[in-house]
Amino acid sequence: MTVKPTMIEFRDVQKYYGDYHALRGINASIRAGEFFSLLGPSGCGKTTLLRTIAGFEGISSGAVLIDGKDAAQIPANKRPTNMVFQSYAIFPHLTVEENVGFGLRRAGLDKAEMGRRVGDALAMVGLTGFGKRAAHALSGGQRQRVALARALILKPKVLLLDEPLSALDKKMREQMQMELIKLQRQVGITFILVTHDQEEALVMSDRIAVMFEGRIAQLDDPETLYRRPKTRQVADFIGTMNFLPATVLSDTPDGCEVEVAGLGRCRIAADQAPPGGNGEETTVGFRPETLTILYDGQAAAARETPGTVEEVVYYGDMTYYDVKLDGVRAAVRLSMRNVPGRPVLDIGTRARVAWSPDALVLFR
Amino acid sequence: MRGGWFKVYALVYLVFLYAPIILLPMFAFNDATVIAFPLSGFSTKWFAALVDDPPLHDAVRNSLIIAVTTAILSTTLAVFAARASTRYRFPGKAGLMGLIMLPLVLPEIIVAVSLLSILLMARIELSILTVILGHVLICTPFCIAILSSAFQSLDRSLEEAAYDLGETPFSTFRLIILPLVMPGIISSLLISFTISLDEFIIAFFLAGTEATLPVYIFSQFRFPQAVPVIMALGTILVCLSILLLSIAEFFRRRGLARSGAKDTGGFL
Numbered sequence: 001m002t003v004k005p006t007m008i009e010f011r012d013v014q015k016y017y018g019d020y021h022a023l024r025g026i027n028a029s030i031r032a033g034e035f036f037s038l039l040g041p042s043g044c045g046k047t048t049l050l051r052t053i054a055g056f057e058g059i060s061s062g063a064v065l066i067d068g069k070d071a072a073q074i075p076a077n078k079r080p081t082n083m084v085f086q087s088y089a090i091f092p093h094l095t096v097e098e099n100v101g102f103g104l105r106r107a108g109l110d111k112a113e114m115g116r117r118v119g120d121a122l123a124m125v126g127l128t129g130f131g132k133r134a135a136h137a138l139s140g141g142q143r144q145r146v147a148l149a150r151a152l153i154l155k156p157k158v159l160l161l162d163e164p165l166s167a168l169d170k171k172m173r174e175q176m177q178m179e180l181i182k183l184q185r186q187v188g189i190t191f192i193l194v195t196h197d198q199e200e201a202l203v204m205s206d207r208i209a210v211m212f213e214g215r216i217a218q219l220d221d222p223e224t225l226y227r228r229p230k231t232r233q234v235a236d237f238i239g240t241m242n243f244l245p246a247t248v249l250s251d252t253p254d255g256c257e258v259e260v261a262g263l264g265r266c267r268i269a270a271d272q273a274p275p276g277g278n279g280e281e282t283t284v285g286f287r288p289e290t291l292t293i294l295y296d297g298q299a300a301a302a303r304e305t306p307g308t309v310e311e312v313v314y315y316g317d318m319t320y321y322d323v324k325l326d327g328v329r330a331a332v333r334l335s336m337r338n339v340p341g342r343p344v345l346d347i348g349t350r351a352r353v354a355w356s357p358d359a360l361v362l363f364r
Numbered sequence: 365m366r367g368g369w370f371k372v373y374a375l376v377y378l379v380f381l382y383a384p385i386i387l388l389p390m391f392a393f394n395d396a397t398v399i400a401f402p403l404s405g406f407s408t409k410w411f412a413a414l415v416d417d418p419p420l421h422d423a424v425r426n427s428l429i430i431a432v433t434t435a436i437l438s439t440t441l442a443v444f445a446a447r448a449s450t451r452y453r454f455p456g457k458a459g460l461m462g463l464i465m466l467p468l469v470l471p472e473i474i475v476a477v478s479l480l481s482i483l484l485m486a487r488i489e490l491s492i493l494t495v496i497l498g499h500v501l502i503c504t505p506f507c508i509a510i511l512s513s514a515f516q517s518l519d520r521s522l523e524e525a526a527y528d529l530g531e532t533p534f535s536t537f538r539l540i541i542l543p544l545v546m547p548g549i550i551s552s553l554l555i556s557f558t559i560s561l562d563e564f565i566i567a568f569f570l571a572g573t574e575a576t577l578p579v580y581i582f583s584q585f586r587f588p589q590a591v592p593v594i595m596a597l598g599t600i601l602v603c604l605s606i607l608l609l610s611i612a613e614f615f616r617r618r619g620l621a622r623s624g625a626k627d628t629g630g631f632l
Binding site for chain 2: 054056076077078081082083085086087089091092093102103105106150151154
């Protein structure tokens with residue numbers, strides 16, 4: 001796979017609102033044609049960062065480069081970026097087609113060409129035939145599509161999406177996620193999505209920057225982010241992660257020997273254990289789906305530890321168990337697919353829990 | 365029967381409010397000079413008398429000039445103030461807006477007396493202009509109240525969206541902001557026009573020799589034979605006021621319908 005050229009570059013971007021330090025040294029590159037997400041809790045600076053690309057927010061120091069050019073020299077209305085706003089910002093006094101064609105006003109197109117381009121844009125978002133409707137008479141999902149068509153009609157180099165799906169209900173949101181992914185592949189331009197929904201970011205993105213308190217905590221593809229979060233904070237924010245205290249016994253270039261509470265002694269591969277000192281008190285994390293309850297006659301592929309079922313949450317396709325491993329104070333959560341031959345266990349049942357050192361991640 | 369008493373109360377209230385206004389057209393079309401029942405017969409002669417009354421025409425002309433100018437000036441000033449107060453944050457904003465809105469609750473007689481003393485001190489001759497000055501002062505807060513709610517209901521990202529799509533700040537104002545607050549501007553114009561048109565105290569103090577319509581009407585009450593004529597004039601004014609306020613309300617509702625916002629009760 002060839003590395004695509006850089007479309008957006010942040011160079012030590014700092015932003016202050018008075019005394020409030022909103023962006024604290026952002027360094028990142030976003031590649032051309034990439035579906036990139038800025039993920040984080042509210043107030044982490046993700047929307048501010050997006051707005052510095054659009055040009056709605058200035059920066060206090062550092063630089064934002066768009067396609068190699070310093071963005072500070074380009075006013076917002078001249079940037080090769082277009083935005084889909086959280087509120088959609090559909091112009092309520094205009095029709096759907098006037099909204100979608102708004103950006104073409106200055107292109108000096110004749111009526112026929114204008115109509116054709118607007119028609120194409122509407123077709124792209126599945127709103128053919130809606131052109132004459134009044135904008136305020138649309139449903140949430142339709143407004144979303146109008147906002148997309150309006151932003152894409154200028155063929156921007158970068159499409160900025162500020163929590164575009166947060167106002168939609170769950171079904172609609174999932175449908176729009178798939179449509180956005182398809183749309184991005186179809187038009188091939190860089191999409192930058194701001195979201196606080198980790199699942200949405202994992203589903204849609206090529207790469208994700210997880211932000212906390214004005215900093216990027218980790219920038220990786222979804223799988224790496226999920227399987228090898230670099231900090232406890234990231235691990236906690238993305239999906240569910242169990243944490244157990246652990247002591248580092250020896251640290252070598254090819255891995256780490258640790259003593260984990262309840263699980264015992266095991267070896268963690270170097271790429272899942274950042275280097276550090278021996279004898280250090282640390283934390284080990286693992287995902288619920290990496291643990292398995294063993295039924296009668298089953299043997300563990302790697303290791304097993306006994307425990308007691310403390311809580312059972314039945315989800316239909318899955319059952320979540322909170323299991324108190326012997327010798328550990330807090331229960332760990334594990335998830336099991338409900339397949340034939342695996343009855344749902346009762347609270348209080350003694351169980352054997354299989355786990356593998358491969359699934360453990362060490363946090364310093 | 366709680367509902368029953370409420371109905372009686374509401375009815376009495378409405379009679380108290382509107383009976384005097386209903387009396388206006390009754391006596392305006394009555395044959396007799398004396399304002400008393402029983403009515404003596406139908407006549408349009410009092411309306412005819414209005415046509416042949418040059419001082420009245422002067423007063424109407426003065427009032428119209430004052431009201432139109434006041435409406436335009438105070439609405440223009442209010443557009444700037446409302447935009448600034450809803451869009452920008454600056455030190456001392458709350459205090460400043462409070463001071464601008466103060467004339468809303470200040471007794472008009474105080475405004476009139478203080479303006480008159482200042483004008484006399486500055487040796488400025490009383491005229492239509494000085495009345496306009498006073499009226500702009502009392503109308504601007506009303507206009508700001510109307511326009512603030514119009515500007516407030518504007519989503520900030522609408523402006524950003526237009527700017528993002530290549531428009532300049534000025535064309536964004538013209539293409540997006542202005543059309544969306546236009547219903548507010550129209551009702552502001554109409555309401556300040558109405559306030560100015562029937563304002564008496566300030567006009568009485570500051571008009572000098574250029575009487576406005578309310579001042580002229582008041583002066584005519586000294587002559588009993590002029591009273592039915594005033595009734596006729598009053599009838600016309602009531603009809604015009606209802607018409608103007610209906611137009612204002614129409615534009616307010618159309619604005620709501622256009623932006624799809626919920627009706628939270630009008631200014632009126």
